[in-house]
Amino acid sequence: MGHRLVSAILISLLSLGTLLLPAAPAQAVNCMLTAIVWEGYTDPAFTDDFEAQTGCRIKATYAGSSDEMFAKFRAGGGRNYDLISASGDITERLYRAGLVRSIETERLTNYDEVFSPFQGGKWNTFDGQPYGVTFAWGPNVLIYSTDAVSPEPDSWNVLFDPAYEGQVTIPDNPMTIADAALWLGKTDPYGLSEADLAQVKEKLLELRPQIRKFWTTAGELANLFQSGEVVVAHAWPITEKQLTEADFPAESVSPPGKLTGWTDSWMISQKARNVDAAYQWIDFILSGAGQKGVIEATGYSGATELGTEAVGPERAKELFMDDLSLHSKINMWQSVKNYDRWVEVWNEIRS
Amino acid sequence: MTAISPPTARRPPVGLYATLLPPLLWMGLLYFVPLALLIVYSFWRLDSFEIVQEFSLDNFQTIFASAAYRRVLVRTGMTALGVTLIDAAIAIPLALAITRYGGRWRSLLTLLIILPLWSSYLVRVFAWKIILGYNGVINSALVGLGILQEPSSAFLYNSFSTMLTFVHVWLPFMVLPVITAFERHPPELLEASADLNAPPWGTFRRVTLPLVLPGVLAGSINVFALTLGDFITPGLGGGPQGIMLGNLIASQFGVSYNWPLGAAFALLVMVVVCSGLAVMLRLIRTF
Numbered sequence: 001m002g003h004r005l006v007s008a009i010l011i012s013l014l015s016l017g018t019l020l021l022p023a024a025p026a027q028a029v030n031c032m033l034t035a036i037v038w039e040g041y042t043d044p045a046f047t048d049d050f051e052a053q054t055g056c057r058i059k060a061t062y063a064g065s066s067d068e069m070f071a072k073f074r075a076g077g078g079r080n081y082d083l084i085s086a087s088g089d090i091t092e093r094l095y096r097a098g099l100v101r102s103i104e105t106e107r108l109t110n111y112d113e114v115f116s117p118f119q120g121g122k123w124n125t126f127d128g129q130p131y132g133v134t135f136a137w138g139p140n141v142l143i144y145s146t147d148a149v150s151p152e153p154d155s156w157n158v159l160f161d162p163a164y165e166g167q168v169t170i171p172d173n174p175m176t177i178a179d180a181a182l183w184l185g186k187t188d189p190y191g192l193s194e195a196d197l198a199q200v201k202e203k204l205l206e207l208r209p210q211i212r213k214f215w216t217t218a219g220e221l222a223n224l225f226q227s228g229e230v231v232v233a234h235a236w237p238i239t240e241k242q243l244t245e246a247d248f249p250a251e252s253v254s255p256p257g258k259l260t261g262w263t264d265s266w267m268i269s270q271k272a273r274n275v276d277a278a279y280q281w282i283d284f285i286l287s288g289a290g291q292k293g294v295i296e297a298t299g300y301s302g303a304t305e306l307g308t309e310a311v312g313p314e315r316a317k318e319l320f321m322d323d324l325s326l327h328s329k330i331n332m333w334q335s336v337k338n339y340d341r342w343v344e345v346w347n348e349i350r351s
Numbered sequence: 352m353t354a355i356s357p358p359t360a361r362r363p364p365v366g367l368y369a370t371l372l373p374p375l376l377w378m379g380l381l382y383f384v385p386l387a388l389l390i391v392y393s394f395w396r397l398d399s400f401e402i403v404q405e406f407s408l409d410n411f412q413t414i415f416a417s418a419a420y421r422r423v424l425v426r427t428g429m430t431a432l433g434v435t436l437i438d439a440a441i442a443i444p445l446a447l448a449i450t451r452y453g454g455r456w457r458s459l460l461t462l463l464i465i466l467p468l469w470s471s472y473l474v475r476v477f478a479w480k481i482i483l484g485y486n487g488v489i490n491s492a493l494v495g496l497g498i499l500q501e502p503s504s505a506f507l508y509n510s511f512s513t514m515l516t517f518v519h520v521w522l523p524f525m526v527l528p529v530i531t532a533f534e535r536h537p538p539e540l541l542e543a544s545a546d547l548n549a550p551p552w553g554t555f556r557r558v559t560l561p562l563v564l565p566g567v568l569a570g571s572i573n574v575f576a577l578t579l580g581d582f583i584t585p586g587l588g589g590g591p592q593g594i595m596l597g598n599l600i601a602s603q604f605g606v607s608y609n610w611p612l613g614a615a616f617a618l619l620v621m622v623v624v625c626s627g628l629a630v631m632l633r634l635i636r637t638f
Binding site for chain 2: 067068070071072074075093167212214227228340347348350351
């Protein structure tokens with residue numbers, strides 16, 4: 001009896017194996033790009049177009065923070081991923097670790113369409129060589145449930161409002177320290193001294209009783225709103241997009257003068273297996289279809305003239321793609337000198 | 352004596368070595384080599400995002416010098432201990448009932464205990480989020496019955512929800528060895544004890560308990576070790592201040608790229624589990 005059961009299980013497993021076997025080579029005919037990205041940058045809404053154009057599929061891993069992106073990208077010596085959508089705080093770290101290769105801009109037909117301030121930006125160019133191609137940017141915003149929060153908040157102080165005790169969420173990311181520094185009125189949120197860090201720690205500990213949960217991925221955050229656990233969040237604009245699509249009443253606010261944000265660039269791994277396909281991908285994201293796809297999936301601002309054309313002048317104005325006036329007002333994530341200390345302070349706040 | 356032993360024993364046991372080789376290779380490559388790597392890594396250190404391959408005790412100093420890390424260590428130990436005790440308290444009467452009064456339903460009841468293990472661990476943790484959440488089952492029921500005016504957020508994202516989830520998901524690992532222990536427990540001993548005028552509690556304390564204790568200890572090792580290294584439950588259902596050792600290890604490897612510190616934490620977990628195991632084995636032998 002027992003033998004029969006075991007052999008039955010073995011036979012079914014073996015037949016399952018043979019079912020799977022022929023499927024594998026069929027996929028290998030096409031190329032498979034691998035990437036570690038922020039959620040929304042490989043939305044099927046537009047990656048299907050890319051696949052149809054090039055025959056290449058893109059397999060993406062979502063990261064919840066720049067540190068996670070760096071750690072995962074580096075874990076395999078850079079062999080695990082062809083592409084990384086690096087924010088300005090880790091581009092230099094990736095370059096210094098020798099994990100990314102310089103970009104041969106002549107291989108990108110759409111490179112000249114990138115807004116000129118973004119070509120040769122200090123976050124994507126090292127030793128005079130471009131190492132990243134900037135394609136999207138945006139601010140970190142305040143997102144709130146319109147049912148539960150009134151009146152409409154206009155500053156980050158709402159996070160500290162006792163009315164929302166235990167209903168607030170902020171990212172589980174040491175870069176949040178820069179936001180707290182801005183709330184305290186520091187002018188250079190990325191160049192904090194020990195004394196500044198102590199103040200920031202105090203401020204964030206004051207926020208602790210307000211916090212229901214630290215969020216780690218955009219998907220988790222949307223879920224926290226929908227299940228009623230939180231009503232106000234420090235978040236990325238993509239969450240407003242996701243909640244609106246799910247018919248959840250939420251809006252975002254960008255308190256002026258107190259904004260951090262990110263400028264994201266595609267970088268290609270030094271040990272990429274599919275370099276040609278990686279260039280094709282970057283070119284596609286710079287094109288009108290790619291830019292429109294990213295903008296519509298995430299609500300972030302694009303970075304090329306083709307993108308401006310594709311979304312139309314009105315939408316481009318809303319996203320500040322016409323004059324980039326918002327871009328200069330955001331304190332963009334950048335390399336932090338004493339980042340080790342930031343991580344320590346953050347861990348102390350977390351535990 | 353030699354005449355009695357079978358002749359095969361004197362031949363060189365080629366067959367034995369041949370059968371042992373695959374599992375030995377398997378264990379060696381997939382268990383001992385990674386373990387050695389882990390120990391080596393724990394004595395290296397990270398310096399400005401580079402792993403420095405020199406012997407140092409920096410990681411262990413970092414762990415013991417930081418009040419925050421010490422708090423996490425204590426919290427993890429206490430949680431694991433608490434979960435183990437609660438599971439044991441549930442498992443002993445449960446196993447007793449199943450083996451003594453289960454009758455012909457005994458196999459079915461045992462199967463029901465194992466049944467949850469057939470679903471994914473993640474699903475079970477998520478189920479608790481749905482039960483305990485702000486718009487969850489408990490809150491809906493309490494508000495519907497008029498006991499609460501509005502949903503309470505006191506059930507989820509705190510140490511209570513972490514404990515409850517742990518107690519539930521690891522319970523089968525405690526119940527099974529205890530059932531086995533009760534099954535091996537000869538009922539004649541109970542009768543003998545009764546014949547000698549022992550009251551029921553005295554019989555339980557002086558006859559039953561010593562006999563099933565090895566099963567309880569085996570289950571305790573399971574539950575304690577599983578809780579100590581877990582990071583999913585405190586991550587999904589735990590509170591903002593409820594992180595445990597497993598979360599620290601996961602974030603050192605997956606977020607901070609501080610593999611040496613992560614390895615040091617992992618080594619610490621292993622030392623704690625191994626010493627717990629040693630104490631348990633000593634205890635079992637004394638009975």
